Amino acid sequence: MIIEANQVNSTEIYHTLTQVIIPRPIAWVLSPNDEAGSSHNLAPFSFFNVVCSDPPILMLSIGSKSDGSMKDTCHNLLEYKRCVIHIAANHQAQMVSDSAAELARGESELTLTGQTLMPFDGTGLMRLPDAPVALACRLHQHIEVGNRPQNLLLVEVERIWIDDAVCRRDAKGRMRFEADRIKPLARLGGTEYATLGELFSIRRS
Structure with missing residues (x-):
């Protein structure tokens, strides 16, 4: 099969890419909804990876809500400049999926998923x-990248x-x-997730 990217719509390209660029790590991002950190947003993103080690820099690519407005994670990062990125374990799959729900601005996914927070020592932030x-x-x-645009x-x-x-x-x-x-x-495509499965090492020649 050959797919000419410029001849199919963006939705088809999205579904194609998310089913073939696999597996993808998931950034489970906790960000403050206000300056005081009295409320938090929690959301997963699989357009995520490490891009530099000196200094250590990670990449998050965040789209828009279904109504075209900015997602809360992006809003919070641009407003308050801080976040905590978690790497979720496989037993947390349901909570990760639940936290992807689109809520009204300021509503916390922590209530939806029944999770609590604890201080992240030395940072002034909280963590799961x-x-x-x-x-x-x-x-x-x-x-900003792309036609919508996407927030990198x-x-x-x-x-x-x-x-x-x-x-x-x-x-x-x-x-x-x-x-x-x-x-x-x-993260895989659609509603599919994956665990590591078999691990193996390759000796350098």
């Missing part, structure tokens, strides 16, 4: 206590929390983070 990885981030750059947000990682249960030191004393203990949830 049950996610195995949390990254406190500050907005680095905002770029680059965020710089300032502090990382990793559950001790997924960490170990190897024979050389180096810290290792075990993928099969993190058990990250991955």
